[in-house]
Amino acid sequence: MLRINLGLLCGTLLFLGGCGTDDPRKMTSGEELYQYYCQSCHAKGNPGAHFELSRTHPPLQSHQVLLLFRYGYRAGDEVHQMPQFDLLNDQQSNALTEYVVKLLHQPNTSD
Template sequence: MFNTLLKFCLAITLAFILNGCGADDPARMKKGDELYSYYCKDCHLKSGLGAFYENLPKERTKMQDYEIVLMIKHGYSSGHQMPVFTQLSDEQADALARYVVEIQNL
């Protein structure tokens, strides 16, 4: 009985440890849509623009991916403050920027 309980506890502990190392860990995320959902979606809504830019004409809000990378890595403060995401790697910032450009074009 004790061995069975011990094995069960070890299996549960191992499952929790392995779950912490999965795709839900933002440091391991590589896809733009995952990164967007984790870091951006609450403020920037579905289109990537956010509440402030959501109602502007599309031609005034289109940005290039390199401009978005600069905002992600260095911030933006013109009217409202956007946080800086220095924890993102260059590859993650690029993937995120490409995804934002893609959803802005929908």
């Protein structure tokens, strides 16, 4: 009986360990950070309206993308805004920047 209860307890803990929200402070991949911070406003694989201009105009440089994450963007209306992500550490900011720059160079599949 004890062996069954111990097995049930371990199985439950393993199951629950896979549930819940990941701690964003521990995230390191650009894709994971994009899914956590960006995907609720931007469709998967769509870096956003400001970045869409980069597909037809000179592309944003990596440092410009990084500045958008650090300081946000305000165009005077509620549609063209992006919050600043000042909680990201340098490694996370760089990983997210690299991921978004990679998205910018993918063919636009929405046409």
